[in-house]
Amino acid sequence: MSSQQIQQTEQAPQTTLDRDDPPILGANPFVGLTREQVVASLARLGQRIAVEPGAAAATAVGAFAELLRVAVGRSDVTPTRGDRRFTDAVWQQNPVFRRLMQAYLVESDAAHRVIDEVELDTKSRARAHFAMSLLTEALAPTNFLLTNPNAMAKAAQTRGQSVVAGARNRVHDLRHNGGMPSQVDTRPFTVGGNLGITPGHVVHRTEMFELIQYDETATKVHRRPLVVIPPQINKYYITDLAPGRSLVESTVAAGLPYFTLSWRNPTPEHRDWNLDTYAAACHEAIQVACDIAGSDDANVAGVCAGGVTLAALLGHLAATGDSSLVNSVTFLVAGLDTTTETTASNLMSRRAVEAARARSLRAGVLAGEDMARVFAWLRPNDLVWNYWVNNYLMGHNPPAFDILYWNTDTTSLPAGLHSDFLDLYLSSGLVEGTLEVLGTPVDLGKVSCDSFVVAGYTDHLIPWDGAYRTTQLLGGESQFVLSNGGHIQAILNPP
Numbered sequence: 052m053s054s055q056q057i058q059q060t061e062q063a064p065q066t067t068l069d070r071d072d073p074p075i076l077g078a079n080p081f082v083g084l085t086r087e088q089v090v091a092s093l094a095r096l097g098q099r100i101a102v103e104p105g106a107a108a109a110t111a112v113g114a115f116a117e118l119l120r121v122a123v124g125r126s127d128v129t130p131t132r133g134d135r136r137f138t139d140a141v142w143q144q145n146p147v148f149r150r151l152m153q154a155y156l157v158e159s160d161a162a163h164r165v166i167d168e169v170e171l172d173t174k175s176r177a178r179a180h181f182a183m184s185l186l187t188e189a190l191a192p193t194n195f196l197l198t199n200p201n202a203m204a205k206a207a208q209t210r211g212q213s214v215v216a217g218a219r220n221r222v223h224d225l226r227h228n229g230g231m232p233s234q235v236d237t238r239p240f241t242v243g244g245n246l247g248i249t250p251g252h253v254v255h256r257t258e259m260f261e262l263i264q265y266d267e268t269a270t271k272v273h274r275r276p277l278v279v280i281p282p283q284i285n286k287y288y289i290t291d292l293a294p295g296r297s298l299v300e301s302t303v304a305a306g307l308p309y310f311t312l313s314w315r316n317p318t319p320e321h322r323d324w325n326l327d328t329y330a331a332a333c334h335e336a337i338q339v340a341c342d343i344a345g346s347d348d349a350n351v352a353g354v355c356a357g358g359v360t361l362a363a364l365l366g367h368l369a370a371t372g373d374s375s376l377v378n379s380v381t382f383l384v385a386g387l388d389t390t391t392e393t394t395a396s397n398l399m400s401r402r403a404v405e406a407a408r409a410r411s412l413r414a415g416v417l418a419g420e421d422m423a424r425v426f427a428w429l430r431p432n433d434l435v436w437n438y439w440v441n442n443y444l445m446g447h448n449p450p451a452f453d454i455l456y457w458n459t460d461t462t463s464l465p466a467g468l469h470s471d472f473l474d475l476y477l478s479s480g481l482v483e484g485t486l487e488v489l490g491t492p493v494d495l496g497k498v499s500c501d502s503f504v505v506a507g508y509t510d511h512l513i514p515w516d517g518a519y520r521t522t523q524l525l526g527g528e529s530q531f532v533l534s535n536g537g538h539i540q541a542i543l544n545p546p
Contacts, residue, residue: 088403092175092182099169106168114161121153128153136193136432141200148200151192159187188431193440202444213446220442229420231427232438235455236448242460246453247288249299254310255339259324259332261313262339263287265299269306275378276308276344278337280357283329283468284422286460287313289542290354293453296543307350310340312357317465319415325467326475330364330488337376348378354542355513356472358385362481365500366493374499380525381503384538386513387495388520389476404473411466419461429511454539482524495524502529507541 100107120126124146130137142152166179192198196206196214205213224233240246251265279298281287290311291299302309312333317324337349353361361380368374411417427434441447449455464472480486486493502525506518515533522529534541 088178089182089185092178093186095175096166096169096171096179096183099171100165103169107165110161110165110168114157117157118154121150121157124150126153126157128156130156134432135437136191139201145200151198155190155192162187185428185431188436191436194436194444196444199440199444202440205445209446213444216446217443220446220448224442229424231424232435232442233449234427234434234438235459236451237456237459239451240453240456242286242288246293246456247291248294249291249297249303251299251309254343255336257332257335259315259328260336261315262336263311263313264340264343265303265309265311267306267308268303272306272308274308274344275346275348275350276310276340277302277350277352278340279309279311280333280336280351280353280361281312281314282355282357283314283360284356284419284462284464286457286462287311289457289539292457292543296545298542301546308340308344310336310343312336314462316419316462317416318463322412322415322466324465326360326363326471327489329360329468330367333360333364334368334376341376348376350379350381351377352381352383353385354383355385355538358382359387359472359475359481361385362387362495362498363486363488363493365498366481366486366495367488367491369494369497369499370491374497377500379501379503380498381505382518382521383505384507384510384513384518384541385521386517387481387524388517389479390482390517401477404477408470408473411464411469415466416463417466417469419463422464423459423461426512454543458539496526499526501527504529504531505541506531506533507537508533508535510538510541512538 117126117128121128130152137152142148162183163180166176166183171179196202202213220233224230249265251263253261254264255262279287279290281289291297294300299309299311315321337351341347341349351361353359361382362385365374365377365380368376407417438449442449475481475486478485481493481495484492484494484496502522504518504521506513506515508515510518519531519533522531534544536544
């Protein structure tokens with residue numbers, strides 16, 4: 052569908068935030084989450100409850116009444132749709148576990164209702180809900196051996212061996228995974244073995260990147276190449292994950308020359324690599340691909356943070372009169388409009404941003420493991436406690452899943468680029484037109500090439516309506532596709 056066909060999406064009302072400490076909007080794994088932020092959110096809630104005890108008391112009375120109904124077996128409280136923690140029939144059929152589940156759900160709901168009852172500004176309310184979710188989800192009965200019927204049954208069936216295996220998995224994660232439960236069994240996977248196996252070769256190499264050209268498979272091949280700019284915070288092979296789920300495989304089969312950058316994983320010695328450095332590298336890669344293909348221009352695609360870098364380069368090319376180098380541009384789950392509110396953004400403040408900047412400047416890089424940890428805690432039930440139960444309580448190995456393997460194959464971000472991304476989110480530079488790249492201002496309205504924008508309907512990092520706004524920032528014709536699935540699945544879905 053065209054951007055004009057869903058123009059009404061842009062008319063959605065925006066939440067007004069208090070002005071004394073506005074959150075930093077957009078997807079912000081670059082800032083991080085700290086215990087101090089969570090504790091401060093709960094502390095502010097506690098202060099409001101002390102000032103307005105009546106609101107908390109009314110909620111407590113209602114919760115106590117429901118708990119009495121739970122105790123006598125007359126409560127009809129059930130998990131919300133999509134809550135997979137209590138899907139086993141034992142939670143409904145066993146009266147003890149049913150009451151345990153219902154009591155937990157009542158108390159969790161009451162904790163969140165208190166947040167809605169007391170007087171809080173929009174930002175503080177969102178922060179309190181998120182912090183409370185971290186607390187209540189951690190305390191779910193499914194997370195403890197003695198209150199998880201499946202884990203207890205497994206322990207009895209294996210004569211305690213599942214408990215021993217779970218303890219062994221826990222020790223491994225404490226030693227090798229920063230204390231987080233492992234999400235994937237990495238042993239079955241090898242990049243170049245069963246992941247990223249579309250044939251290709253490196254045609255250009257610099258200190259910062261390699262340019263890979265994939266082998267042609269079609270009988271008729273077009274001249275104009277496609278150049279893909281992957282995110283700097285993950286590996287390039289997400290577009291070539293496995294046969295049948297490979298953008299590379301599909302593209303070369305259609306007769307399009309396919310080139311992709313593979314970014315070097317930076318170390319502290321590369322701390323000065325910044326947005327200018329990466330934009331210049333993208334420019335070089337596009338020119339090299341055009342020279343190899345014998346074409347005057349290229350189609351270019353940017354994935355996630357690679358799309359942000361690509362947008363900055365396009366603005367620079369428009370400012371210098373060199374925009375003819377790019378024929379069309381594709382943005383895959385890339386958030387150019389950083390004014391979009393997300394779960395993470397409500398927890399961010401300028402103080403948190405500056406603290407994050409200082410940490411990466413000291414270290415030289417923002418470690419990929421730190422960013423992965425932030426991603427996980429944004430969806431703790433799915434990305435933390437699910438694996439906690441599987442690995443430790445049930446004593447199973449984590450699943451062998453190729454997407455999760457790619458997700459754990461993290462890269463770091465140099466301090467210079469990290470700082471520039473933080474500034475970009477602070478100023479909404481791509482929206483406001485205040486960003487400068489390679490010595491020129493970036494005005495996306497002057498980018499006149501056609502664009503193709505893909506978003507994920509359930510993407511919690513780049514909300515789809517925020518990705519849609521890319522069509523409103525660029526000049527030229529634009530098409531928007533809303534794909535089912537989240538941040539990664541939107542890329543892997545078939546054409």
